[in-house]
Amino acid sequence: MKRIKIILGVIAALTIVFFSTGLFFKETAYTTQITVNKPIDEVFSLFNDTSKIKNWIPDVQSIEAIDEKPEKTGSTYKMVVKNNNGEEIALEEKVIAFVPNExxxxxxxxxxxxxxxxxxxxxxxxxxxxxxNSRCIGGSYILSCLFPYFKGKLQSIDQEYLNNFKAFIEKN
Structure with a gap:
């Protein structure tokens, strides 16, 4: 009986720690970086060419403009990506800021x-x-509790995409 109480106490403590994570960490933030051996105008232009994005983000199945603005800021796109289970997920991408070559x-x-x-x-x-510089906020309280534990995985995925971009642009 004593073992059961100890096991239940440990489970209760872990549950409390997990659910309190969402109270302390409202968002998960991290930074990734890459250096490319190309001029900035070429890098910026290719990075923002939506027709080429599949070359370094292989999960992207499609990207289409919903509302494309000439100055780019405020443009919205529908992006469909495939997750690890092979399921397609629709995302809305919005350009919040766009300063050429910066x-x-x-x-x-x-x-x-x-x-x-x-x-x-x-x-x-x-x-x-x-x-x-990335910031992720969960779409639900449980996901907000979960994201801080997967910060390293989220960061490694974004770093992999930047590494893929470097390989793609330096090859061309």
Whole structure:
């Protein structure tokens, strides 16, 4: 009986810790970065060419403009991605900020999360550096509790996409 009480006490404590995570961590934030051996104008242009995105983000099945603005800021797109289970998920992508050769901020909205990627471009010694500051907010309280535990996985996925972009642009 004593073992059962100890086991139930441990389970209760872990449950409390898990559900309190959402109270303390409202969002999950992380940074990724890559340096590309190309001029900034070429890097920025190719990075923002939606017809080429599948070359470095293989999960993207399609991307179509819903409302494309000439200055880019405020443009919205419907993006369909395939998850690890092979299911297709529709996302809404909105361009929050667009400063040529300097910055692009994208917001992705799905039923499970709201993610903001703030890409900053800089040029030094013939190389372009792309730094991505990401913030994820769960679409539900349970997901808000879960995201901090998967921060490393989210960060590694975004870093993989930047690595793929580097390989793609430097190959061309």
């Amino acid at each position: 910055k692009v901020t994208l917001r992705f909205k799905s039923p499970t999360m709201l993610k903001t990627d703030d890409y900053v471009f800089s040029f030094t010694d013939g190389n372009t550096t792309i730094q991505n």
